[in-house]
Amino acid sequence: MxxxxxxxxxxxxxxxxxxxxxxxxxxxxxxxxxxHPLARSPGPRLAALSNVWLARRVRDGRMFEVGKKIHKRYGPVVRVGPNEVWFDSREAFSAIYSAGSGIEKSDFYLATKLNKPEVDWRMNLHWPDTLDFLSEFDTRRYRLQRRLIGPTYQTTNIKKFEHAIDGVITQAIQKLKSLDGAEVDLKEWMHIIAVECLGAVVLSWSPGYIRNGTDGGTSAQSYLGWKRKSVFGLFPLVTKLSFFSKGVARRFSNLWGVTFTTPKNFKPFFTPVYQKSSKRITAALRVDKPPAKNTRKDLLADLIQLHQDRPEFTETYLRRLAVTNFGAGHETMCSALTSIVAMIGSHPGTAQQIRDELPPISTESGVVSHDDALRLRYTQACIKEAQRLHPVIGMSLSRRAPAEGLSLHGYYMPPGTTIGCNPVSLHRNPEISGPSPDEFLPGRWLGDAEVARAMERCNLTWGGGARMCPGRHLAEMVLYKVVPALIREFDIEILAMPKDEDVKYYFMAMLTGVRARFVPVGGGKGNVAS
CATH class of the missing domain: 1.20.5 (Single alpha-helices involved in coiled-coils or other helix-helix interfaces)
Structure with a gap:
């Protein structure tokens, strides 16, 4: 040639x-x-081609805006990816999240895994048994873990830590009064209160956030982590490859603009949490000499006792859960508190209606007890309504269609299809929430009983079905006590509420950008004991 x-x-x-x-x-x-079997499903055409359509909106933090609009445009069934469909109906909620559905979590949760897997010769992933409630794929393992910790996290047990929360609330109110009505970032202050409550309940410890009047940027920094995880979750293959190559993860992060650096002198509160919990657990489990007498009455003490009473609650579980209380709780509590206070403060007359139903001071701390808080019908309605409008999850709680597939609203979802409901969309469906679903109307929870029951049933505030958040009772106790205390003590002026397109929502959702002033009621004469 x-x-x-x-x-x-x-x-x-x-x-x-x-x-x-x-x-x-x-x-x-x-x-x-x-x-494609999903070709008939309504949705943006570009979304059918690639997950890039959804990933771009996730990266830009636009899940709040997307959640509010997408089902209004396309109906109850929306194809948001080549193999992913969102729903916003009662029928879909029941089929996907009911306790007996047996539908497993999707591969999106690979991006939220806390540990790397082992890989066999067939390239199958095997996950270590380390207790990872959010990302656990093994249903049998998950159910065992939930049964083990169930009694410890029930309200009947959690209530004994009320005094610890009362102490945090008292300190927070005193500090907020000392600011003399200065403008603050609402999310940062709600994060301060959330972390301080967790520190007091779990470890009898304070990170010093209230004393310093700042969380040191920990809330903002951890939220960037959710931006990254939310994008990676839409590309499971890339996530799997990143388990074996940091270079893959780095290049993909750079490509999508989800790489972020840690500020100089940044001090995450997880370091002392890990150190303090590890030290106490090690001391309690020493076999070479009798364990030191535990004088602390906190949640970690209960977990140590659970391990001693139930060896199947392993030391690995114990050490992981001690930290998970903070990892899973600090952002969800912060998100919920931020939305609740922002909604109450931005709707004239709401705070006064709450004050009108507050009971007289009946505790030494001056903080409403958990039992009394449950009787505050209007306050409870405000809390539920704010969480309905601004849930702590901003993307679909996705699952994998079962082996026989799933038919909903006349559309068939083949086995393995990623399916789920986006809480922002679901909670705003007028067939569930009633008229004016985009408006903050606490009365909707106090009027038509059928509407209230529908909203309670079709609610993803704390997850769905058998995968409900195990720490919800602790989180709710914090909300039920903090909100009335702040409203009793302060006129909360919301100075700036972000536009929908400016709210940064990822899988973990925060009402970002809210500026507020805490002005003492009655010119600074508060009711909480000093």
Whole structure:
């Protein structure tokens, strides 16, 4: 073969490779739009081609805006990815999240895993048994873990830590009064209170946030982590590859603009949490000498006792859960408190209606007891309504369609399809929440009993079905006590509420950008004991 012939032959080969490279994506695109089992499902056309459509909106923090609008445009069934469908109906909620559905979590949760897997010769992933409630795929293992910790996290046990929360609330109110009505970032202050409550309840410890009047940027920094996880979760293959190569994760992060650096001199509260809990657990479990007498009456003491009474609640479980209380709780509590206080403060007359139903001071601390808080019907309605409008989860709580597939609203979801409800969308469906679903109307919880029951049933505030958040009772106790205390003591002026397009929602959702002033009621004469 002459040089010329070889050259021409090489050109032909290159041309064929380029043609194939262009043809394959084109054929995939045609298949996904025209012949895929989900091709009939309504939704943005670009979403059918690639997860890039949804990932771009996740990266930009636009899940609040998307959640509010997408079902209004396309109906109860929306295809948001080549293999992902969102729903916002009672029928879908019941089919996907009911306790007996047996529908498993989707591969999105690979991005939230706390540990790397082991890989066998078939490239199957095997996850260590370390207690990871959010991302646990093994239903049997998850149920065992929930049964073990269930009694410890029930309200009957959690209530004994009320005094610890009362102490935090008293300190927080005193500090807020000392600010003399200065403008603050509402989310930061709600994070301060949330972390301080967790520290007091779990470890009998304070991170010093109230004393310093700042959380040191920990809330903002951890929220960036959710931006990254939320994007990675939409690309399970990339997530799997990143388990074996940090370079894959780094390049993908850079490509999507979800790489972030830790500020200089940044001090995360997880370091002292880990150190303090580890030290106490090690001391309690020493076998070379009798354990030191435990004089602390906190949640970690209960967990240590649970391990001693029930060896199947392993030391690994114990150490992980001690930290998980903070990892799972600090952002969800912060998110809920922020939305509740922002909604109450931005709707004239709401705070006064809450004050009108507050009982007289009946405790030494001056903080409403948990039992009394449950009787505050209007206050409870305000809390539920704020969480309905601004849930702590901003994306679909996705699951994997079962082996037999799933049919909903006349559409068939093949086995393995990623399916789920986005809480922002679901909670605003007028067939569930009643008229004016986008408005803050606490009365909707106090009027039509059928509407109230529907909203209670179809609610993803704390997760769905068998995967309900195990720490919800602790979180609710904090909310029920903090909110009345702040409203009793302060006129909360909301100075700036972000526009929908400016609210940064990822999988973990926060009402960001709210500026507020805490002005003492009655010119500074408060009711909480000093």
């Amino acid at each position: 002459t040089i010329h012939a070889a050259f021409v032959s090489g050109i032909h080969v290159i041309a064929q490779v380029i043609a194939i490279g262009l043809l394959v994506p084109l054929l995939i695109a045609v298949y996904r739009v025209t012949f």
